[in-house]
Amino acid sequence: MxxxxxxxxxxxxxxxxxxxxxxxxxxxxxxxxxxxxxxxxxxxxxxxxxxxxxxxxxxxxxxxxxTQTCPKHNEKYQIFCKKHDCPCCRRCVVETHDDCRELNAIGDVIRNVKSSSAFLEMEHMLAELSENLQRIRKGRQNNIKSLKENKTTIEREIQQTRVLINNHLDKLQESLMKELYAAEEKENQKMSRLLSSIQEKEREIIEFQTNLNKIKQHASQTSRHFWL
Missing domain, CATH: 3.30.160 (Double Stranded RNA Binding Domain)
Incomplete structure (x- = not known):
């Protein structure tokens, strides 16, 4: 072509x-x-x-x-048969459309088609279809835009929630660490007092042992002197 x-x-x-x-x-x-x-x-x-x-x-x-030429007879189409809904050349009319009554010149059919109700109805249907498709397209585009906006909003909310959770966890950690340090300090003080008490008892025991050894030594010497 x-x-x-x-x-x-x-x-x-x-x-x-x-x-x-x-x-x-x-x-x-x-x-x-x-x-x-x-x-x-x-x-x-x-x-x-x-x-x-x-x-x-x-x-x-x-x-x-x-094509505007009849492939069977190689002649230009001149007539349109409304009964068979097809174009015809001169020989087609004679051979196969002799009994057809609604035969019109193709030129007349073409001139009248633009103002025909069927043509106007088709134009209206196509315009309506185009309008519906545009409305559907705009609706889908708005859906995509709304989906993107919702995604952005949800992402922002997730980030904000994460910040809040992190802040809460930081405060909780700080509070727990303070409690831990306080508990450690308290136990250290208790242990220190206990150690001091034990050390004091150890000193007392050592002192008792020293005194006992002295008594034992002096008692032995005193007893030997007595028997002599």
Whole structure:
């Protein structure tokens, strides 16, 4: 399809490779600048509508793939059969649509389609669908934003709670350490008093032992002197 769009159809038929500048909607082919001038001046084609190739290429690919030529008879579609909902060339009408009553010129169908109720209803449905999708998209974007904000708030609250817990633990540790130091000091004092008492008793015992040894020694000497 891209080569068909970019190459002049008339020149290509004559084995001349020239780029197309416009697209003829009636002939369904591209034309170079020279062929466009001849096309616009010729009696049979002067009423044809041209579109710049750059603009025509912007159309959706499924639209570009629509052919205006009957693949069976290789003739241009001219009639639209409403009964069978299909375009027809001149020979199609004769061969298969002879009994069909609702046959309209394709040009008339195209002109009327933009103002038809079905076309307007489709436009309304697409606009409504687009609006709903935008609302859904904005809602999801707001959800993402709200989720991020909630995450930030929760993180901040967790950090604040951790600070409070750490402060409480620090105070609790300080209080427990004070109690521990006080208990240690109290026990040290009790032990010191007990040690002092024991040392005093030890001194007394040593003194008793010394006195006892003196008594024992003097008693032995006194007894020996007495017996002598």
């Amino acid at each position: 891209s080569s068909k769009l970019t190459v002049c159809g008339v020149c290509n038929y004559r084995n001349i490779n020239k780029p197309s500048v416009v697209w003829c909607l009636e002939c369904d082919e591209g034309l170079c600048g020279e062929c466009k001038e001849h096309h616009a001046a010729s009696r049979g084609t002067r009423e044809h509508i041209f579109v710049q190739i750059s603009e025509y290429q912007k159309l959706p690919s499924n639209i570009l793939e629509i």
